[in-house]
Amino acid sequence: MSILYDEATRIFHLQTEHSSYQMQVGPYGSLLHLYYGPRVEDGLGHLYTPKERGFSGNPADTGNDRTFSFDTAPQEYSCFGGADYRTACLEAVSAQGAGDLDLRYASHRTGKGKPALPGLPHVYFGEDEGETLVVILRDEARQVEVELFYSVLPGYDAITRHAVIHNRGREALFLERALSCQLDMAGMGYDLITFWGKHCLERQPARTPVRHGKITAESVRGTSSHQQNPFVILCEQGTGEEQGECWGLSFAYSGNFLAGAEVDQLGNTRVFMGIHPQGFRWQVKGGGAFVTPEVILCHSSQGLGGLSRQYHRLLRERLCRGEYKLARRPILINNWEATYFDFTGEKLLKIAEEAASLGVEMLVMDDGWFGARKDDYRGLGDWVVNEAKLGMTLDQLVKGINALGLKFGIWFEPEMVNEDSDLYRAHPDWCFRTPGRAPGRSRNQLVLDMGRAEVRDYVFDAMSAVLNSAHVEYVKWDMNRHLANVWSAALPPERQGEAYHRYVLGVYELMERFVTAFPHILLEGCSGGGGRFDAGILYYSPQIWCSDNTDAVDRIRIQYGTSFGYPISAVGSHVSAVPNHQTGRVTPLSLRGDVAFCGTFGYELDVSKLSEGEKAEIREQTAFYKKHYFTINQGDYYRLTDPGISQPYAAWQVVNREKGSALLFYARLSAQGNEAGVRLKLQGLVPEKRYHIHGTGLTLTGNTLMAAGLEMPFFQGDNQSIVWEIEEV
Numbered sequence: 032m033s034i035l036y037d038e039a040t041r042i043f044h045l046q047t048e049h050s051s052y053q054m055q056v057g058p059y060g061s062l063l064h065l066y067y068g069p070r071v072e073d074g075l076g077h078l079y080t081p082k083e084r085g086f087s088g089n090p091a092d093t094g095n096d097r098t099f100s101f102d103t104a105p106q107e108y109s110c111f112g113g114a115d116y117r118t119a120c121l122e123a124v125s126a127q128g129a130g131d132l133d134l135r136y137a138s139h140r141t142g143k144g145k146p147a148l149p150g151l152p153h154v155y156f157g158e159d160e161g162e163t164l165v166v167i168l169r170d171e172a173r174q175v176e177v178e179l180f181y182s183v184l185p186g187y188d189a190i191t192r193h194a195v196i197h198n199r200g201r202e203a204l205f206l207e208r209a210l211s212c213q214l215d216m217a218g219m220g221y222d223l224i225t226f227w228g229k230h231c232l233e234r235q236p237a238r239t240p241v242r243h244g245k246i247t248a249e250s251v252r253g254t255s256s257h258q259q260n261p262f263v264i265l266c267e268q269g270t271g272e273e274q275g276e277c278w279g280l281s282f283a284y285s286g287n288f289l290a291g292a293e294v295d296q297l298g299n300t301r302v303f304m305g306i307h308p309q310g311f312r313w314q315v316k317g318g319g320a321f322v323t324p325e326v327i328l329c330h331s332s333q334g335l336g337g338l339s340r341q342y343h344r345l346l347r348e349r350l351c352r353g354e355y356k357l358a359r360r361p362i363l364i365n366n367w368e369a370t371y372f373d374f375t376g377e378k379l380l381k382i383a384e385e386a387a388s389l390g391v392e393m394l395v396m397d398d399g400w401f402g403a404r405k406d407d408y409r410g411l412g413d414w415v416v417n418e419a420k421l422g423m424t425l426d427q428l429v430k431g432i433n434a435l436g437l438k439f440g441i442w443f444e445p446e447m448v449n450e451d452s453d454l455y456r457a458h459p460d461w462c463f464r465t466p467g468r469a470p471g472r473s474r475n476q477l478v479l480d481m482g483r484a485e486v487r488d489y490v491f492d493a494m495s496a497v498l499n500s501a502h503v504e505y506v507k508w509d510m511n512r513h514l515a516n517v518w519s520a521a522l523p524p525e526r527q528g529e530a531y532h533r534y535v536l537g538v539y540e541l542m543e544r545f546v547t548a549f550p551h552i553l554l555e556g557c558s559g560g561g562g563r564f565d566a567g568i569l570y571y572s573p574q575i576w577c578s579d580n581t582d583a584v585d586r587i588r589i590q591y592g593t594s595f596g597y598p599i600s601a602v603g604s605h606v607s608a609v610p611n612h613q614t615g616r617v618t619p620l621s622l623r624g625d626v627a628f629c630g631t632f633g634y635e636l637d638v639s640k641l642s643e644g645e646k647a648e649i650r651e652q653t654a655f656y657k658k659h660y661f662t663i664n665q666g667d668y669y670r671l672t673d674p675g676i677s678q679p680y681a682a683w684q685v686v687n688r689e690k691g692s693a694l695l696f697y698a699r700l701s702a703q704g705n706e707a708g709v710r711l712k713l714q715g716l717v718p719e720k721r722y723h724i725h726g727t728g729l730t731l732t733g734n735t736l737m738a739a740g741l742e743m744p745f746f747q748g749d750n751q752s753i754v755w756e757i758e759e760v
């Protein structure tokens with residue numbers, strides 16, 4: 032049993048293998064948050080003591096009792112308009128214009144397994160793996176009912192949360208804010224770790240002590256964005272990689288989001304996550320309901336590393352889907368940085384021929400194969416193969432690639448349109464634009480209103496026609512701008528506040544249709560690199576292009592930050608040419624390979640321009656990756672150093688699930704005269720087992736390797752790296 036309810040104390044206790052989450056039906060039917068942390072066995076009702084506080088008002092039914100206030104009580108789902116002045120989960124305005132809500136416990140139910148969230152990405156698990164609790168809160172006066180869903184997955188130490196807001200009245204209700212969850216944590220001795228970024232430098236961790244007031248991570252760009260990621264960690268101030276308490280909140284959503292922590296007047300911390308209220312106003316008709324997206328919660332007492340490994344396993348095994356979820360993904364070569372728009376079918380066949388001899392398994396034809404797309408000013412939306420440019424049909428090209436022993440993949444950008452396209456000329460109203468104003472461009476493109484069924488139908492039919500015309504085994508789904516001037520020609524004025532969320536729901540609907548119709552195709556998400564790298568997209572595509580920055584040194588930092596919340600199997604990473612196209616930096620092929628190994632390995636360069644020596648090295652790389660694929664992608668990942676901007680070296684490690692083999696990656700980024708030695712302690716091995724470290728002549732116990740560590744070699748020059756294969760003897 033993972034959900035316990037004690038009738039006498041009215042305490043709900045959600046238990047995973049290592050964590051406990053408790054809430055209680057408290058005074059006046061309030062739903063109090065009691066605890067989320069390491070597993071305990073006792074009920075924790077003693078942790079809440081009502082007390083009168085000045086300027087924290089009391090609900091009407093408390094009479095002369097001035098000790099209970101929503102402003103000071105730790106809650107599960109707070110609302111605006113009563114006397115809780117902290118960040119609220121829910122704000123709704125009635126048809127009469129009343130904007131206060133007052134939610135009290137009404138009932139609850141439990142069930143085995145986890146119900147699906149139709150139309151939204153979500154963690155899934157079977158009836159024998161966990162349980163779901165639904166607590167129903169009700170506001171009698173406003174006839175609003177909120178169902179709070181808690182699904183408990185004990186084996187993964189995970190709890191998922193979302194809310195369904197029902198309008199039980201006859202008249203419309205307007206949601207101004209509908210977050211997915213909050214955690215009212217006792218005290219304020221925490222740090223909040225958020226992940227900021229920009230195009231070409233995504234997901235950089237920023238750790239900030241929580242303080243009176245708020246810290247937030249948010250996006251109002253219409254997508255989860257490069258700039259902030261919808262994954263945050265709350266941790267105790269002493270928590271490090273290997274020890275300490277931490278809690279993760281991962282939002283299975285790819286649009287505008289708000290996440291953050293607020294310390295209140297009494298020094299307690301409220302953490303919250305959900306759809307960003309800015310630009311959001313959702314009309315719920317009488318009898319209707321609104322479903323919030325899911326937040327995936329994990330707690331770990333094993334530090335940030337332990338928390339990351341929990342998320343890696345959970346997202347990989349219980350969020351990602353499809354044939355490629357746990358299967359080895361093909362090593363690919365993508366022609367983008369090799370040719371940009373300047374390619375023909377012949378050129379691609381030449382790249383494929385060379386790549387096949389190097390151990391590469393798939394060629395991906397990137398942007399530029401359709402309509403009049405000779406540059407990024409035109410063609411988006413016209414998903415018709417440009418046979419004149421290719422010099423052949425798609426089928427002929429794919430047959431040629433397949434004959435070389437390679438699979439074939441193709442690029443799309445389904446959500447976008449150029450004004451210079453047949454699609455735009457036929458349907459100028461299909462893109463977002465506000466009345467009386469020409470829409471702003473970004474990369475010279477406009478955004479299709481994916482909330483509209485006819486737009487999705489067109490895109491789906493056009494994509495399907497291409498995919499059915501040849502043996503395509505991979506699709507890269509790109510998205511190269513953020514939303515602006517959002518207004519939908521298909522919605523009435525009172526529903527315009529729904530356009531952002533309807534866009535995301537539309538994208539999900541299209542992706543679902545795609546994965547259902549093409550179950551054998553490996554889908555890779557992308558948004559100008561890692562601009563939509565979130566748990567929502569991973570429900571549809573098990574891998575996402577991590578960044579448009581392929582520079583190995585920058586990639587160490589980008590992949591480091593990404594690893595906090597996302598599995599290695601999700602990280603699209605390629606070896607590209609030097610000087611690197613984004614930074615101009617020249618790094619050895621060995622470093623580029625060692626960095627790209629920790630992801631869905633591939634190449635993005637013109638292999639016909641390589642020397643024989645480089646080709647030999649690439650053959651070794653592809654063989655190495657195939658040999659170690661499952662250790663890297665399904666093993667446990669350890670961050671051994673923080674490769675911050677000024678750090679001279681970086682190290683990371685993977686250990687297979689059986690703990691019988693491991694890989695230690697060490698990169699010396701900047702050389703120094705009279706260099707000091709670097710000693711690294713390994714992690715995740717079995718203390719009693721003996722391991723051989725290939726290439727060193729050393730055989731040592733796991734205990735020695737973890738307690739005393741290994742001395743790293745000295746290198747000459749910047750950006751040198753080594754991978755040590757470590758195997759149980």
Ligand code: DGJ
Nearest residue numbers: 367397398557559560579
């Ligand atoms: C952005 C992607 O991240 C790149 O890899 C490439 O596909 C370009 N778009 C093509 O326009």
